[in-house]
Amino acid sequence: KAGVTQTPRYLIKTRGQQVTLSCSPISGHRSVSWYQQTPGQGLQFLFEYFSETQRNKGNFPGRFSGRQFSNSRSEMNVSTLELGDSALYLCASSPQGNYGYTFGSGTRLTVV
Amino acid sequence: AQSVSQHNHHVILSEAASLELGCNYSYGGTVNLFWYVQYPGQHLQLLLKYFSGDPLVKGIKGFEAEFIKSKFSFNLRKPSVQWSDTAEYFCAVPFNTNAGKSTFGDGTTLTVKP
Numbered sequence: 001k002a003g004v005t006q007t008p009r010y011l012i013k014t015r016g017q018q019v020t021l022s023c024s025p026i027s028g029h030r031s032v033s034w035y036q037q038t039p040g041q042g043l044q045f046l047f048e049y050f051s052e053t054q055r056n057k058g059n060f061p062g063r064f065s066g067r068q069f070s071n072s073r074s075e076m077n078v079s080t081l082e083l084g085d086s087a088l089y090l091c092a093s094s095p096q097g098n099y100g101y102t103f104g105s106g107t108r109l110t111v112v
Numbered sequence: 113a114q115s116v117s118q119h120n121h122h123v124i125l126s127e128a129a130s131l132e133l134g135c136n137y138s139y140g141g142t143v144n145l146f147w148y149v150q151y152p153g154q155h156l157q158l159l160l161k162y163f164s165g166d167p168l169v170k171g172i173k174g175f176e177a178e179f180i181k182s183k184f185s186f187n188l189r190k191p192s193v194q195w196s197d198t199a200e201y202f203c204a205v206p207f208n209t210n211a212g213k214s215t216f217g218d219g220t221t222l223t224v225k226p
Binding site: 031032033035042043045048050055056058090092094096098099100101102103104105106 | 202
């Protein structure tokens with residue numbers, strides 16, 4: 001079966017702009033979690049969506065938001081981009097959220 | 113605060129050497145435990161997981177991990193590493209057992225010399 005698909009793979013944005021990243025989970029997986037991966041901070045949890053509802057949220061500012069659609073696809077949005085938002089953003093899906101993740105390849109965001 | 117510690121940041125081994133990567137967590141309740149691996153240029157993959165039962169779990173590619181509740185540890189082992197095991201390894205603990213929010217360790221980079 002198809003894996004977790006994240007689009008786009010690469011993005012270059014300017015400070016102050018906003019960006020939307022997309023994630024299509026494995027078919028049948030209802031939980032979608034987002035992580036930010038950077039060399040200095042490692043993997044940091046952003047939020048989790050389950051059945052279109054945000055079930056958990058990490059310690060990121062309100063500029064980071066997300067949503068999940070009825071087909072379980074998820075998007076995350078970052079507004080007013082800062083240089084420090086440059087990172088690899090990973091989407092992970094799971095049947096119930098705690099059964100272990102299947103990760104996508106990530107979206108590499110560079111803010112200049 | 114709930115945390116996950118991986119004490120070895122970078123491990124260098126020769127092929128056929130034995131491997132043990134440490135993972136400790138701080139939480140007194142019931143936990144599920146995971147190890148993920150990220151090979152160069154690839155995405156994170158689930159290596160093995162512990163939910164309950166036998167504390168010694170086996171994963172893919174000959175890896176195993178032992179859950180020692182009294183030590184809050186879940187160390188990853190492999191008796192004989194191969195060059196292809198060169199990767200970054202992450203221990204992860206979803207402290208909320210009902211939701212997809214995991215705390216990851218900082219990762220251990222394993223380099224296996226041929």
